[in-house]
Amino acid sequence: MASLLFWAAALLALIFASNLVSRYRTKQSPFYLWWSISFFLYVIAFGMEALTVSSNWNSVFEYQLYIIGSAGLVGAMSVGTTYLAFPKSKVAVGYAVYFVLVEVLLAIFAFVSPPVLHGSWAALNAGKNAIVGTTQIFYLLLAAVGGPIVIIGALWSWWKTRRYYNLLIALGALVPSSAGTLASQGIATAIFPVMNIIGLVLIFLGYVYSRSSSQGRVSQAQHQARGA
Incomplete structure (x- = not known):
């Protein structure tokens, strides 16, 4: 059952990635490109879990593929968030x-210094005792930096604008992260x-919704300017 759910997650991530690629091709906005990359990396991570x-x-x-995908998806997501916040x-x-x-250095060292796999699936899934040495440093440089950028950035944007979509992003990042932490301890693995x-x-x-709302505000401002 768990395997089917992970395959479903991978398929869903692929659909979302394709949607974001389409948006990037239409709008040429860099954050769509980086969010697309993030969701494609989700596909890799979920596929390996499945x-x-x-x-x-x-x-x-x-x-090794899971390490590259799971760390990279957070990093790419945070790059997209940065482009959205500071577009120019x-x-x-x-x-x-x-x-x-x-990410390139992580991929290199993940293969140069192969992880030693021992422990439960959930513990290894959280990187415990497997991602070590130089690989661990690069993994943390992506996950430990990218994660806070996504969550804190979304919460800060919500505080400033009270736009609910920011809470969706923050909650979306927190839910799997918290579940992964619990699962690594043998809690709520199902x-x-x-x-x-x-x-x-x-x-x-x-x-x-973030982009739709932003475009709506721009259109409204332009309409008001023409009316003036």
């Missing part, structure tokens, strides 16, 4: 360069894949 949840992490290669700033460009560099799906949907809706 392949292993019934048999534990027996394949080092699958775990060098801050977003600089952070995007940082992400690409660290609902872990469901929480991932819920988080995925919340984040996607937050992204879609």
